[in-house]
Amino acid sequence: MPDATDRSAGSFHFDDASPVGIVRAIALTRPDRSGFDAYVQANTTSSATLKYSLDSGGTWQSVSAPYYPNEWTIPVPDLQTPFSYQVSAGTKQTTVATVQLSPA
Secondary structure: OOOOOOOOHHHEEEEEEEOOEEEEEEEEEOOOOOOEEEEEEEOOOOOEEEEEEOOOOOOOEEEEEOOOOEEEEEEEOOOOOOEEEEEEEOOEEOOOEEEOOOOO
């Protein structure tokens, strides 16, 4: 087996026991490598809100998902930018998590 370094751990986050329900996120590199799309899914039948930051928590944006399934795809402008997020539904919320692509 060839030697290889696993660089995948930061490119996804699975939380199967969050207060909101199962929440999963993955960074999907665009074919032209101009950036990536952060895909987040929350398995809750309640309406949910995604709060996200592209500057390590300096500023936050919010996007609602008023109906099931609660899914969001957020464009990230380049391959080095971390995508931090938190999902809330009703009075419950996840902890802040971050997905990003590791350097090649």
